[in-house]
Amino acid sequence: MTNALKLGLAGMLCASAAMAGEIKPKDVSFSDGAIEQSLTGAPGDPEKGAMIVGDKSMGNCVACHQVSALADVPFQGEVGPPLDGAGDRWTEAELRGLVANAKMTFEGTVMPAFYKVDGFIRPGDAYTGKAPSGPIEPILSAQDVEDVVAFLMTLKEE
């Protein structure tokens, strides 16, 4: 197992163990689609963010987006626009809002909300097809969101 992956798994395990001072999904406040305040107060790690964006079991953003910076990740999708240059097009607060709940920026968008726990129709227990056995966790933890945002901020056009 690579180090990056180990870190990623560790991150996943933390997803439910909410850190003190973290903004919970239900307490997030959007202004014009953006979230001004960091969800954790801790800076995001762009390397971890890159892993989350490419990993099938985490963000899986590449299922829908092409990201040239992650050229080694195979099978990049085209449902959404390429994320190259996202760091130029959007501010950090806007990107945080997009990752947490893109529907606050693009009404009705196909892009899933990654930091949201309610308002779903027949939500399941992850990918089992079964009803959830406990409260629904967001797809990404607060720190995952911050890491992804930190990575997106590095995507600048040369």
Add this chain to the structure above:
Amino acid sequence: MKFKALTAAVAIVALPVTVLADPDDDKLIINGEIEMISVTKAPEHVENLDTIYSGWHFRTDETQALQIDDFDNPAMIFVDQAADIYETVDGAAGKSCASCHDAVESFAGLHAQMPKVDPETGKLVVMEDLINECRTERMEADAWKWSGADMQGMVALIGLQSRGMPMNVAIDGPAAPYWEQGKEMYYTRYGQLELSCANCHEENYGNMIRADHLSQGMINGFPTYRLKQAKLISRHNRFRGCIRDTRAETFAEGSDEFRALELYVASRGNGLSVETPAVRQ
């Protein structure tokens, strides 16, 4: 809001992507003689599509090739098995399908009209229901499992008798309320990913989602042989998988919800040839 920025971003990729994106222009002719309607004008009740395509057009050349000759089609083993079962006595009544029915060719045309409403009960029935009714009530045999090899082999054998005929399911009269229910489901954004059938198969057909080339999600090829699973896949099994993949609590195979969805999805393909047993990746 940044709609402008987004359009610009889309424009940049438009060029390299279109080559891959569209359904291909190949013609589907089976055994060198059966000309299939695999592309046609969308029926009027499909509001957001102009043209409908068989899922065959979105597959690789290698996968496509397996479907154009019955000798190469791996599903035919299961269809042949079903032809044997058709003649085999089973159940307490001591009968086979052939005891009561003419040769299986007599079912030509049936598949193209399925699902349909049973005039006696007013209930929507799919092919699996018709077959299991004969097994349990007329043969006094056990019902077959919905997605089991016996059942899907028989569904494919009966469907094969209509191969090449255009799908033509009724959506009006007694079918109307079921069709409405199915339509409602088609546009419902299920699960934690909040994705409807339409999000993927209507708004994004032709696009890659991870390693998959999205089709219009048509069922004229079902039961289809999936290379990945090396067996015939039922319509309801495919629906279940697609809903599960939205991180949703899915519906059961053989549920009334899936019967209604099957009617609606079948009706979106009205005009496409019955293709079963199609081959998919």
